[in-house]
Amino acid sequence: MRKVQHNRDYGSRHVRIRLIGVVVLTGWLLAGATCTQATIGVTGADLRPGDEAVVIVQGRAPAAESVSDTAFVDCVNKNLAKALPRPLAVYKTKAFLDSMFPWFEPGYAPRTTEELQALLARPEVSRQIQSLHVRFIVTIAGGTESNTFPGMLCSYGCFGLYASHHISRIAAVVLDVKSRAPAQEVKVESGGHTIIPAFILPIPLSIALTESKACDDVSHRIERFLIEHAHSESQ
Amino acid sequence: MKAFVALALSAFSLAACHYVVPIRSPITQPPIASPIRGMIDVFYPAEFQTYHCKTGKGYIFDTFRFDLGAQSVTMFDSILEGVFEHIEHVDRDPDFAGRSRPHPAITLRLVQFTGCEAKWPIVGTTAIDIEYDANIYTRTGKAIAQITARGHADAFDIPTGASADESQYLGRLTGAAMRKAAASFVADFQRREEIRETLNAESSTQP
Numbered sequence: 001m002r003k004v005q006h007n008r009d010y011g012s013r014h015v016r017i018r019l020i021g022v023v024v025l026t027g028w029l030l031a032g033a034t035c036t037q038a039t040i041g042v043t044g045a046d047l048r049p050g051d052e053a054v055v056i057v058q059g060r061a062p063a064a065e066s067v068s069d070t071a072f073v074d075c076v077n078k079n080l081a082k083a084l085p086r087p088l089a090v091y092k093t094k095a096f097l098d099s100m101f102p103w104f105e106p107g108y109a110p111r112t113t114e115e116l117q118a119l120l121a122r123p124e125v126s127r128q129i130q131s132l133h134v135r136f137i138v139t140i141a142g143g144t145e146s147n148t149f150p151g152m153l154c155s156y157g158c159f160g161l162y163a164s165h166h167i168s169r170i171a172a173v174v175l176d177v178k179s180r181a182p183a184q185e186v187k188v189e190s191g192g193h194t195i196i197p198a199f200i201l202p203i204p205l206s207i208a209l210t211e212s213k214a215c216d217d218v219s220h221r222i223e224r225f226l227i228e229h230a231h232s233e234s235q
Numbered sequence: 236m237k238a239f240v241a242l243a244l245s246a247f248s249l250a251a252c253h254y255v256v257p258i259r260s261p262i263t264q265p266p267i268a269s270p271i272r273g274m275i276d277v278f279y280p281a282e283f284q285t286y287h288c289k290t291g292k293g294y295i296f297d298t299f300r301f302d303l304g305a306q307s308v309t310m311f312d313s314i315l316e317g318v319f320e321h322i323e324h325v326d327r328d329p330d331f332a333g334r335s336r337p338h339p340a341i342t343l344r345l346v347q348f349t350g351c352e353a354k355w356p357i358v359g360t361t362a363i364d365i366e367y368d369a370n371i372y373t374r375t376g377k378a379i380a381q382i383t384a385r386g387h388a389d390a391f392d393i394p395t396g397a398s399a400d401e402s403q404y405l406g407r408l409t410g411a412a413m414r415k416a417a418a419s420f421v422a423d424f425q426r427r428e429e430i431r432e433t434l435n436a437e438s439s440t441q442p
Contacts, residue, residue: 070394101266102418124267 052135053091058106059141079219142170158198167191168214186221190214254402260309261414265317266421273438274321276340288351344368357401362389365412380430386415
């Protein structure tokens with residue numbers, strides 16, 4: 001009996017020592033495995049000689065709307081970079097903003113021909129715009145409004161219904177640096193519903209991708225305008 | 236049981252990581268500006284140059300350290316090289332008390348930085364505010380202007396497809412807030428003609 005007790009004590013101490021070992025070892029392994037130091041890369045411009053650059057920048061968004069500006073500008077940038085024929089070429093927004101700092105930062109970019117002219121009246125700005133071969137400046141503003149019915153409760157599982165109606169309203173203004181023609185405005189509105197009923201697990205029946213649709217619509221309309229405008233100028 | 240909990244906690248603390256947030260000066264070249272003639276002395280106080288902070292209790296075990304001072308100096312050096320024809324670093328506060336100096340001067344101060352208040356979950360929810368103050372003095376030590384430069388950055392300032400790594404996310408947010416502060420500084424400075432006129436007049440009479 002005593003021997004058994006002794007064995008049990010020995011056993012529990014042995015388990016404890018092993019447990020300590022496992023816990024400490026796990027800690028060290030976790031520390032070694034997960035501590036990585038991040039760095040940030042830099043992107044550049046991609047423009048060939050003879051190209052006329054199109055730049056897409058963030059405009060001034062109306063207040064009180066949720067705005068995913070950077071993501072939206074990135075989306076329009078990618079669509080236009082794929083769609084526009086030479087000699088029109090999209091100048092990467094980040095590279096352009098760096099080259100023109102701070103005059104095209106969000107909140108400072110011109111939205112009207114008059115504002116553009118006032119900005120180009122600064123000789124240093126005008127020189128830099130010319131050296132970058134910028135022909136069109138597109139400023140984009142807007143955002144997404146959501147009306148939500150938050151009828152879902154989650155604790156040990158989720159129950160109820162989450163429903164939301166989204167409307168994305170985007171306004172793009174196209175400014176022609178070369179002709180200084182009046183600014184052209186492109187407005188796009190896109191709506192949709194997100195419906196997620198839940199019985200233990202949420203089941204997404206419908207997810208509204210209004211910003212994605214608005215991005216495609218606005219990109220397509222800007223593309224059409226730029227091609228027509230560049231074409232009519234060359235005739 | 237208590238011993239186990241203590242051990243588990245110590246194991247977790249061993250597992251906790253200490254990160255240096257990768258902050259890069261958001262200005263890669265001097266701004267497009269019409270520079271003010273002559274030389275200006277630039278004074279960065281020691282607390283500005285060496286400013287750093289760590290996230291506190293809000294983030295369970297990992298620690299994020301922001302070495303903001305060095306990057307703020309790099310950023311303002313770039314800005315001031317675009318805004319003034321020549322700059323010279325000085326190591327004494329231009330607290331003149333009647334003494335005249337060869338050049339006008341500018342001093343920088345960090346008023347607010349909220350990066351170290353970041354709480355879990357960091358990615359997607361953290362916002363960072365930053366505020367700098369710049370004081371400008373004539374050669375005789377008269378304060379002629381104070382320019383406040385503020386920047387705010389949140390999830391909407393992070394590009395799509397950016398890494399979800401927490402330290403990188405904090406670095407990008409800090410950079411975005413600094414960039415907005417820099418933009419407001421340059422734009423404000425360019426618009427305030429009275430400061431430019433005073434400094435241009437000072438430079439025309441520099442010894």
